[in-house]
Amino acid sequence: MDYMVLYSSKTGNTKKVATEVFSALPGMSKDMQSIDEYRGKEADVFFIGFWVNRGTCDMSVIDAMSKLHGKKVALFGTCGMGSDAQYYKSIEKKVNVWIPDDCEYLGMFLCQGKMPMQVRENYEITREDPRQEACRKKLLHNFDEALFHPNDADLADARAFVERVLEK
Numbered sequence: 723m724d725y726m727v728l729y730s731s732k733t734g735n736t737k738k739v740a741t742e743v744f745s746a747l748p749g750m751s752k753d754m755q756s757i758d759e760y761r762g763k764e765a766d767v768f769f770i771g772f773w774v775n776r777g778t779c780d781m782s783v784i785d786a787m788s789k790l791h792g793k794k795v796a797l798f799g800t801c802g803m804g805s806d807a808q809y810y811k812s813i814e815k816k817v818n819v820w821i822p823d824d825c826e827y828l829g830m831f832l833c834q835g836k837m838p839m840q841v842r843e844n845y846e847i848t849r850e851d852p853r854q855e856a857c858r859k860k861l862l863h864n865f866d867e868a869l870f871h872p873n874d875a876d877l878a879d880a881r882a883f884v885e886r887v888l889e890k
């Protein structure tokens with residue numbers, strides 16, 4: 723098998739990007755599975771998708787990545803935070819550290835993904851503290867923007883990422 727796309731997705735955003743990554747991969751020697759259904763099928767190149775959970779990926783992703791040896795590994799993911807290069811870099815550092823040293827790391831693609839309405843309700847609670855007003859407004863604005871992601875432009879960026887990875 724040339725390519726394996728593995729993903730963890732709680733609410734579907736990362737699955738949407740995973741499907742785009744899968745479709746951008748050339749040839750027939752490829753597969754896509756959720757991390758929960760993955761049983762160790764071999765491939766030369768792994769594209770591992772994760773959703774950002776408190777600044778990093780969830781345990782199932784760490785588990786799957788840690789077991790890869792001698793593979794090429796590219797990461798992709800979605801998070802609530804809109805494009806913030808510094809924040810995205812910090813996530814990359816926290817996640818790619820779990821890729822074993824005998825694998826070749828090929829880079830990461832991250833885009834924004836909508837969040838559950840519960841998160842917005844939590845921002846509303848902080849309304850009672852006027853000192854947090856500016857921060858609350860920023861978070862609400864980010865939340866509302868996230869509702870439209872991943873959008874077509876994100877999927878095009880994911881596709882371009884795959885093309886860059888394949889050139890390596």
Ligand SMILES: Cc1cc2nc3c(=O)[nH]c(=O)nc-3n(C[C@H](O)[C@H](O)[C@H](O)COP(=O)(O)O)c2cc1C
Pocket residue numbers: 730731732733734735736737772773774775776777778800801802803834835836837838
């Ligand atoms: C419990 C929880 C923790 C989250 N932590 C973060 C976070 O630290 N940073 C962030 O930008 N987004 C965070 N998010 C937002 C998700 O990463 C985002 O909605 C993502 O697109 C969900 O992907 P999925 O639909 O594939 O599950 C969090 C969401 C949940 C439910």
